Amino acid sequence: AQKITQTQPGMFVQEKEAVTLDCTYDTSDPSYGLFWYKQPSSGEMIFLIYQGSYDQQNATEGRYSLNFQKARKSANLVISASQLGDSAMYFCAMREDDDSWGKLQFGAGTQVVVTP
């Protein structure tokens, strides 16, 4: 069963606007980590931000913030002040502590296109 769901296959956003990318997850493990990665057309998977299941505060990293709603099993990524260089595929991923070899489980991704 798919553990990470990203329901938005693609989004257009204007430069300087904020955009929210949705991610919901499914786990019975009380201890897990949530990650967002950016993949430009070049292919490299770039780590953006991490949220631990026990973290009380939402993670922030520069223009990236994570809206973590644990009860809803939701971990949406917010990109503020979008730039043209933000155009890429964005993946939500989860790693469960129950998984002893640390598999990252990825969603299908959301393609973001930033327009001038």
Place this chain on the structure above:
Amino acid sequence: ETGVTQTPRHLVMGMTNKKSLKCEQHLGHNAMYWYKQSAKKPLELMFVYSLEERVENNSVPSRFSPECPNSSHLFLHLHTLQPEDSALYLCASSAHSGPSTDTQYFGPGTRLTVL
């Protein structure tokens, strides 16, 4: 960011060829991973190495053979591949293989085409 490097970046091979993908990490990590990214499919984990020992083979066909000679280097040996093996192969590393807090850092990938 050149923490994880992969060579070659692009590879075209016939079904009878033998080739190898190389990954090197400069982050002092103990765990390394191979992932496969096919078109329109989520990333799939192929292999995990922790301290140079393979800890998981995620039901990958034997035509893919990994090798981890030390904690900084990881290879994926390819032989008698099929066209459906064409994909982007991504290498990643993390401090350890277990904890959910450990971030995996990826290389730029090798885009493989099997003719």
